[in-house]
Each structure stands twice: as C-alpha cells, then as structure tokens.
Amino acid sequence: MRWRNNLLFLILLASIGACDFFRFKSEKEGDDDPVIASVANQNLLRSELSFIGSENKSEEDSANLANRYVQSWIRKQLLIQEAGKSMDFDEAEINRKLLDYKYALMVYEFEKKYVEENLNSEVSQKEIEDYYQINKINFSLKEIIVRVNFVKIEKGSSQNSQLEKLLRSQNQKDSEAFKQLALNSGANYFLEDSTWIKLDDIIINTPLANHPNKVELVRNNKHVMTGDDRYKYYFKILEYKLQDQVPPIEFVRDEINKILINKRRIELVDQLQKEVYNRALEKNEFKIYE
Structure with missing residues (x-):
C-alpha cells in the first residue's frame, strides 16, 4: 500500500506536465512567449497551451478549455508548494521513484506490444466447455436467470384473447403462432428460446418489476399475464435458474x-x-555478485 501511495504521488507530479517540478523558469520571459499565470517562482507560458487548437472548436470553447487548464495548473502548483512546506522530501529518492515509474511504463508498453503481436484471440468451443466443466462451481449465480418468451401489447388490442390462448397451449405450432403474433402486433417482445437472460432485465418496466417474491413467481408459474393502464404483458417461462445455482454454459460463455x-x-x-x-x-x- 505504501508503494501504491508513493506511485499516486509520483503520478500527481508527472501530471503537472513537462517536468514543472524540476524546471524553474526565469521571472522574465520573452515577449514572444508571455507568462499567463504564475505561482511563486513557477511560470506558465502561453506556448504551453499551444495544444489547445482551434480546430473544430469555437473561440468560446477554446477559451473555456484554456481557462480550465490554467486553473488546473495553478491548483497543482499550489499543492506542490504546500507539500514542500508541510513535508521534507528527499529529492534523490523522488528522482529514483520517478525513474522506477518511467521504467515500469516502458516495460508495460513493451509487454503490451508483444502481447498484441502474438495473442491468439480465437477460443474453441472445446476450450470453453473444458474450462466450464472444471470451474463451473465458481460461476454460482447471483440473480435469477430465465429462458423466456415475452410480449408487450396494447391493452385494447384485438389480439389479446388470441395471445392468451396461445400462451397457455403446449402445442409447438401454437408456440410458433404466439411468436408470430408477437412479432406482428407486439410493442415489445423477447422470443429467443435458447438465450438465457436475467429475470430483472426482462421484467423491468413491467408490473412484475415490483413483485415481492420472484423466486416463487418463477417456481409456480409457467405462464404469467399482467397489465397496467395501457399495456398487457405475457410471459412464457421455459426454464429458470435461481441464485446460488450453477448457470448453464450458454450464460457464462462470454465470461469464460x-x-x-x-x-x-x-x-x-x-x-x-x-x-x-x-x-x-x-x-x-x-x-x-555474492
């Protein structure tokens, strides 16, 4: 933790830009590069704001951006001044830590480039299945997930009675007819039989979102119909998994x-x-050396 705190301090120093901590400017700068802000013996020159171009920016936007940068620079310089007053710093030790941070960044960029050039990002189905079988206990669910057909339809629609009839049917042709009717008339729907989804994600913005016992809801109901002032909502729960159960591989495939x-x-x-x-x-x- 001490090393991390030191690193955070070094990052603060580095963020001041172009070695402000070590570079001292003279009180008098050239007229062609005027001082626009100063804190003690530190000066901010207009040239140091040259990165704020006017391309794709209005004059007002550029001025606001420049003002924010100046204010940020002043605050950082004041913090450095205050730190110098409040604490005794070993400049040699700070330099050493800055070098360590610099070298760590160099190594990180080198390793990153090597990984980018050599990484094979293709993962086979067998690799995913093997990992799942060995580690599936580690994928214990934290929420209820379901495979479900869902449709939201206007309350006054003439299709409601037909949808209700098809919803309760166990016939495969009726299941297909339910989906087709949902596609044709539904204001919203979810009809992917093989896709697992969080229950909270499918019932959001429906009256079921505030259901007091969602475990009992999925355990005791294969078909759920509910409504509000404007819409009716139809749910056909094909399968479910509860909290702390092992999810199917399809649900954790991307994570694996x-x-x-x-x-x-x-x-x-x-x-x-x-x-x-x-x-x-x-x-x-x-x-x-020994």
Whole structure:
C-alpha cells in the first residue's frame, strides 16, 4: 500500500506536465512567449497551451478549455508548494521513484506490444466447455436467470384473447403462432428460446418489476399475464435458474472466453520475460555478485 501511495504521488507530479517540478523558469520571459499565470517562482507560458487548437472548436470553447487548464495548473502548483512546506522530501529518492515509474511504463508498453503481436484471440468451443466443466462451481449465480418468451401489447388490442390462448397451449405450432403474433402486433417482445437472460432485465418496466417474491413467481408459474393502464404483458417461462445455482454454459460463455484470453495474455508476458532472461543468461549479459 505504501508503494501504491508513493506511485499516486509520483503520478500527481508527472501530471503537472513537462517536468514543472524540476524546471524553474526565469521571472522574465520573452515577449514572444508571455507568462499567463504564475505561482511563486513557477511560470506558465502561453506556448504551453499551444495544444489547445482551434480546430473544430469555437473561440468560446477554446477559451473555456484554456481557462480550465490554467486553473488546473495553478491548483497543482499550489499543492506542490504546500507539500514542500508541510513535508521534507528527499529529492534523490523522488528522482529514483520517478525513474522506477518511467521504467515500469516502458516495460508495460513493451509487454503490451508483444502481447498484441502474438495473442491468439480465437477460443474453441472445446476450450470453453473444458474450462466450464472444471470451474463451473465458481460461476454460482447471483440473480435469477430465465429462458423466456415475452410480449408487450396494447391493452385494447384485438389480439389479446388470441395471445392468451396461445400462451397457455403446449402445442409447438401454437408456440410458433404466439411468436408470430408477437412479432406482428407486439410493442415489445423477447422470443429467443435458447438465450438465457436475467429475470430483472426482462421484467423491468413491467408490473412484475415490483413483485415481492420472484423466486416463487418463477417456481409456480409457467405462464404469467399482467397489465397496467395501457399495456398487457405475457410471459412464457421455459426454464429458470435461481441464485446460488450453477448457470448453464450458454450464460457464462462470454465470461469464460474473456478469462481464457486473459490467461493467454498472462502466459505471453511470462513467456516474454523468460525469453529475455534466458537470452541474456546465454550471452552473459548480467552478473550476480555474492
């Protein structure tokens, strides 16, 4: 934690820009590059705002951006001044930490480039299935998920009675007819049989969003009909999984894919470090003194 706090302080120093902490400007600057703000012996020159171009910006926008930068610069300089008054800093130690931070950034960029050039982001179905089988207990659900058909339709629609009849039917043809009617007349619908979705996501903006016992709702109802002043809502619950149960692989496929790719990233960085070390070892490019 102490190292992280030191790093945060170093980032604050670095954010002042172009080494303001170490570079002291003279009180008198050239007329062609006037001082626009100062704090103690530190001056901010107009040239240091040159990055604020006028391209695609109005004069007012550019002026506001420049003003925000000046205010930010002043605050940072005041913090540095206050820090210098309140604490004793070892400049050599600060320089060493800044170099450590610089080198850490260099290594990070080097490793990032190596990973980008060598990472295979294609993950096979077998890899996902194997990982799921070994680790599925770690994917315990934190919310109810469902496979569901859902349609929202105007309360006064002539299709409501037909939808209600089709909703309750167990016939496959009637299930297809329900979907077609939803597509034709629904104000909103979800009809992906094989897709798992969070229950809260499908009942949002419906009267069921405030249901007091959603576990009992899905356990005891295969078909749910409800309504408000304007709409009727029809739900056909095909399957559900409760909190703390293991989700189906389809629900965590994308998450597993990201986990496997991240593992490859870590392995590539480890591989790079070993290659650089072994190559240097073979060439006697370093020594360890007893």
